[in-house]
Amino acid sequence: MSDATVTQRTEDDALALQPIELSMQGALNLALRDALASDDRVLVFGEDVGVLGGVFRVTDGLQADFGADRVFDTPLAEAGIIGLGIGLAMAGWRPVAEIQFDGFVFPAYDQLVSQAARIRTRTRGAFDMPLTVRVPSFGGIRAPELHGESLETYFMHVPGLKVVTPSTPHDAYHLLRASIASPDPVIFMEPKSRYWNRGVVDRSRPDAIGARLVRPGKHVTLICWGSMVARCEQVAELAAEDGIEVEVLDLRWLTPLDEDAIARSVEHTRRAVIVHEAPLTAGPGAEIAALISSRCFRSLKAPVERVTGFDVPTPAGDLEDEFIPNIDRIMFGLQRVLEFRA
Amino acid sequence: MTRLGLRNCKALERGASVTDDALEGDTLVAPLNEALLKRAYELMYFTRLLDSALVTWQRQGLIPAYPPMIGQEAAQVGSALALDRDRDFVFPTYRELGVAVAWGVDLSGYLANHSGHWHGGRWNAAESRFAPIQAVVGGGVTHAVGWALGRRLDGASAVAIAYLGDGASSEGDVHEAMNFAAVLRAPVVFFVQNNRWSLSVPLERQVAGGSVAARAAGYGIPGVVVDGDDLLAVYQATSDAAAHARSTGGPIIVEAMTYRRGPHATSDDTGRYRTIDDELSAGEDPLDRLLATLHEAGIADDAWLAEVAQNAEVRVEELRLSTAGTEPIHGAEMFDLVFAESTPQLQRQQAHWREESDHV
Numbered sequence: 001m002s003d004a005t006v007t008q009r010t011e012d013d014a015l016a017l018q019p020i021e022l023s024m025q026g027a028l029n030l031a032l033r034d035a036l037a038s039d040d041r042v043l044v045f046g047e048d049v050g051v052l053g054g055v056f057r058v059t060d061g062l063q064a065d066f067g068a069d070r071v072f073d074t075p076l077a078e079a080g081i082i083g084l085g086i087g088l089a090m091a092g093w094r095p096v097a098e099i100q101f102d103g104f105v106f107p108a109y110d111q112l113v114s115q116a117a118r119i120r121t122r123t124r125g126a127f128d129m130p131l132t133v134r135v136p137s138f139g140g141i142r143a144p145e146l147h148g149e150s151l152e153t154y155f156m157h158v159p160g161l162k163v164v165t166p167s168t169p170h171d172a173y174h175l176l177r178a179s180i181a182s183p184d185p186v187i188f189m190e191p192k193s194r195y196w197n198r199g200v201v202d203r204s205r206p207d208a209i210g211a212r213l214v215r216p217g218k219h220v221t222l223i224c225w226g227s228m229v230a231r232c233e234q235v236a237e238l239a240a241e242d243g244i245e246v247e248v249l250d251l252r253w254l255t256p257l258d259e260d261a262i263a264r265s266v267e268h269t270r271r272a273v274i275v276h277e278a279p280l281t282a283g284p285g286a287e288i289a290a291l292i293s294s295r296c297f298r299s300l301k302a303p304v305e306r307v308t309g310f311d312v313p314t315p316a317g318d319l320e321d322e323f324i325p326n327i328d329r330i331m332f333g334l335q336r337v338l339e340f341r342a
Numbered sequence: 343m344t345r346l347g348l349r350n351c352k353a354l355e356r357g358a359s360v361t362d363d364a365l366e367g368d369t370l371v372a373p374l375n376e377a378l379l380k381r382a383y384e385l386m387y388f389t390r391l392l393d394s395a396l397v398t399w400q401r402q403g404l405i406p407a408y409p410p411m412i413g414q415e416a417a418q419v420g421s422a423l424a425l426d427r428d429r430d431f432v433f434p435t436y437r438e439l440g441v442a443v444a445w446g447v448d449l450s451g452y453l454a455n456h457s458g459h460w461h462g463g464r465w466n467a468a469e470s471r472f473a474p475i476q477a478v479v480g481g482g483v484t485h486a487v488g489w490a491l492g493r494r495l496d497g498a499s500a501v502a503i504a505y506l507g508d509g510a511s512s513e514g515d516v517h518e519a520m521n522f523a524a525v526l527r528a529p530v531v532f533f534v535q536n537n538r539w540s541l542s543v544p545l546e547r548q549v550a551g552g553s554v555a556a557r558a559a560g561y562g563i564p565g566v567v568v569d570g571d572d573l574l575a576v577y578q579a580t581s582d583a584a585a586h587a588r589s590t591g592g593p594i595i596v597e598a599m600t601y602r603r604g605p606h607a608t609s610d611d612t613g614r615y616r617t618i619d620d621e622l623s624a625g626e627d628p629l630d631r632l633l634a635t636l637h638e639a640g641i642a643d644d645a646w647l648a649e650v651a652q653n654a655e656v657r658v659e660e661l662r663l664s665t666a667g668t669e670p671i672h673g674a675e676m677f678d679l680v681f682a683e684s685t686p687q688l689q690r691q692q693a694h695w696r697e698e699s700d701h702v
Contacts, residue, residue: 043495069495075525080484080518084526087488090431090473091496095488111515114478115485121679122462122474128682160680183682256685 019202025195027169028058028134031176032096034203036066039094042180044071046081046098046134055100056136056195078108085131086116096132096180102189103146105135109154116185117160128183132176137165138227138277139324140193142317148192149314150278152225155187156254156287163254165189167229169199171212171252178208191227210253211261217247220271220334223262223288225251228275228325235330244338254284262288263295270296271337273305277324280308302340307333376641382423382444382573383632383642386415388654389440390629392449395658396439396456400608404666405457409437413571413603416628417535419444420576421503421598425531425584429500431493432472433486435479438505447472450664457665480506480513483532487519487593490528494591501587503531503580509540511554520593524561529587531580532595535570537602542615555597563593570598571628574635601625673700 022030035042044059044066050073053060063071074081078099085095099105105112112133119129139148155163162184166172172190179186214229215236222232229250236246249265251258266272272292274285285306292304307325315323389411396408411418418440422432427445434441442452451465455475462474476482486504493500510516511534523530534554538545545552558565564586568579576598583594601624605612612621636642677684677692684692 072526075518075521077514077518077522079515080487080522083484083515083519084488084491084522087485087490087502088492089488090468090485091489091492093492093495107514110478110481111484115481118461119474120681123467124460124462124464125679126466126468162681256687259686 017204019200019204021198022169022173022201023196023198024166024169024172024190025056025058027173027199027201028176028190029060029062030201030203031173031180032059032062033065035096035177035180036062036070039180040070041092041094042070042096043088043093044096044098045074045084047076047100048073049098054098056190056192058134058136058190058195059098078104078106079111082108082111082116082131082133085133086111086119086129089129089131090119090127094130094180096134098134100136101143101147102135102137102149102151105151105154108133112155112161112185112187113158117158120184121160129185130180130183131185132179132182132188133185134176134188134190136192136195137189138191138193139314139320140191140227142320143192145314145316148320150276150309152187152189152254152276153278153283156284160185161255162186163189164252165191165226165254166252167191167194167214167224167226167250169197170201170205171207171250173201173203174206174208175252177206189226193227194230197230210258212250212252213261213265214248214250215246217245218269219245220273220337221247221249221265221269222273222275222330222334223249223251223265224275225254226277228277231325231327232275232330235327235334238327238331239334244334246334257288257291259291259295262291266292266296267299270299270301272296272300273307273330273333273337275307275325275330275333277309279311280306281311283308302337305333305337376639378423378577379574379632379636379639380641380646382419382577383629383636384650384653385419385423385444386440386573386629386632387650388657389415389419389443391654392443392658392661393439395662396453397604397608399662399665404662405453407608408456409607410604411437411439411602413624413628414535414537414600415440416573416632417533417570417576417598417600420573421505421531421533421580421596424577424580425501425503427471429498430471430584431486431489431500431502433482433489433502433504434473434475435482435505435507435510436475436477437507438475441505442472445470445472449661450668453661453665454668457668459668459671480510480515480519483510483513483516483519484522486530486532487523487526487528490523490530490587490593491526494527494529499529499588501529501531501584503533503584505533505535507534507540508536508538508545508549508554509543510534511549511557512540520557520561520563520595523593524563527591528593529591530593531583531587532593533580533583534595534597535600536597537570537600539602539606539616541606541610544616553597555595558595561593563595565595565597567597567599570600571625571631573628573632600628 049059050063085097088095166175224232239246289304422441422444448465454460454464483504486502490502555565569575583596
């Protein structure tokens with residue numbers, strides 16, 4: 001390698017680490033690209049991820065750059081995709097599988113729950129299971145049936161699966177890199193309503209551990225993740241106009257939950273509202289509320305509120321805004337905890 | 343040209359199960375030599391004795407449950423001997439004692455599954471190249487495809503053998519696995535033990551058309567039917583199939599026609615769904631058939647047979663003692679293997695468990 005080449009490469013590396021403004025889709029694409037480039041055991045596969053670049057173009061250009069052995073289309077069968085990933089991991093690869101839409105996870109659910117999540121235990125640690133499953137998730141884009149589901153509850157309940165969802169391009173980049181690097185299976189839920197929102201990605205500033213304090217406040221904590229974070233920030237802005245200081249906590253990892261971050265925030269604000277798109281009953285909010293009552297009982301000034309999707313099948317586009325927590329409903333949730341008197 | 347090597351199993355001649363035109367690019371391996379034949383008999387004899395002992399141990403309360411494989415010794419030992427323990431990988435079901443025996447899996451670790459010690463077993467699955475016992479029917483077949491594809495991408499000439507039964511062939515996962523393997527080119531031998539029974543449901547109500555290997559045509563891959571109770575035929579067919587997978591990088595189906603002579607499991611009652619006449623249709627015992635072959639070839643005298651029996655009895659007794667003497671597993675182990683690193687949640691639950699339950 002000539003000196004000129006070395007100099008050029010150093011400059012490229014320095015340039016590569018400059019903060020860059022990207023959509024979340026672009027940040028995810030960059031994360032996959034960097035993962036493929038930095039570890040030749042990484043494989044990317046799923047339905048339409050090759051030539052097409054994925055229906056959301058998250059894998060755009062990857063097959064052209066890394067070849068059809070490392071980035072490839074599979075037949076249209078979700079159980080097969082996850083089973084394939086498990087076997088590839090057992091053969092020493094680091095598979096990144098895409099399930100095209102949230103609702104199509106169910107055909108693969110057995111492979112995720114009965115197989116991927118248990119391989120480490122079943123083999124007493126003889127095998128790692130570094131399988132990342134990317135799932136475009138949540139609603140908000142007027143999609144057809146079963147293209148807008150919020151399935152984190154189903155995964156959080158499974159011992160052996162990790163569950164994570166980003167809310168910004170920067171987090172999307174670093175959380176996906178961390179998921180791919182993980183020796184455990186990770187369900188990576190991509191908030192499809194946020195794919196095209198832009199933000200600065202700083203690759204020199206890795207940040208993938210635990211929850212993220214989005215906005216400090218002292219009167220009440222809004223606990224949220226994925227697609228709901230931006231909406232909770234809007235709510236916090238509006239509430240600030242009335243002098244209410246809302247703390248917004250983006251959990252990011254739903255398994256394992258950053259319990260300390262939750263407890264720290266609620267100890268401070270003494271009130272909490274949990275916001276999620278998934279249906280109410282036995283949802284993530286129930287678990288988090290139980291955690292808060294156990295860790296922060298003496299500090300609480302009001303019962304924990306949940307603002308969530310309803311216990312109904314995710315409705316079509318016309319009713320999506322009624323189903324997904326909207327600004328009004330989150331504001332009412334805040335009002336209930338702020339006005340509560342024992 | 344059809345690439346379907348399907349034949350009527352009754353028409354099969356020993357050791358010639360795959361037609362040359364059925365397979366391209368394969369190199370037929372040498373037939374079993376005398377030493378290997380005797381080795382196969384030893385393994386089958388020991389498997390039969392251990393399998394029967396496990397039923398007894400269940401009746402005695404030593405183990406909670408067991409799915410016997412009596413009658414499938416030739417299919418299991420013959421297929422396992424045809425693969426290479428140093429580079430291939432086995433994906434078993436829960437009824438694969440004979441494969442485990444022939445593959446050389448640590449049997450006290452294997453029995454840890456059936457004794458209720460640890461789900462999946464307790465041998466080192468990575469080092470043994472033998473995946474854990476799979477409780478979900480058809481659940482591990484796609485894993486074989488992933489493993490085989492992964493090894494092909496590495497440039498290794500390694501083959502995965504996925505065991506499944508006629509019942510599993512109804513599972514969607516099995517279709518997905520076969521199609522993935524064909525489309526993505528994964529060197530997998532799908533070894534179907536068609537034992538005619540899926541718990542209580544007979545083959546006629548399980549597999550339309552009666553043959554799983556016949557589906558190979560639809561996947562554009564070779565399919566072979568072999569007399570699964572004929573050790574030589576199974577060995578030859580599986581050797582040829584492995585050679586095909588190794589040389590082409592693609593999959594093949596071998597369907598070994600056999601009969602589940604025992605119940606589905608020790609909790610089963612075959613009298614509720616099949617008759618003695620039906621059981622007699624199983625035909626001649628695979629061990630007797632191999633023994634007859636050994637006698638015909640003049641390579642099994644009484645002294646050797648007595649030694650085989652004696653060695654098997656000693657080993658079975660050792661396994662009984664090791665199974666009976668196994669210390670109960672410590673509860674802490676529940677928590678340690680969920681993730682590579684424990685989580686705060688698991689640590690807290692483990693602490694609670696330690697305080698409240700770990701009294702012994």
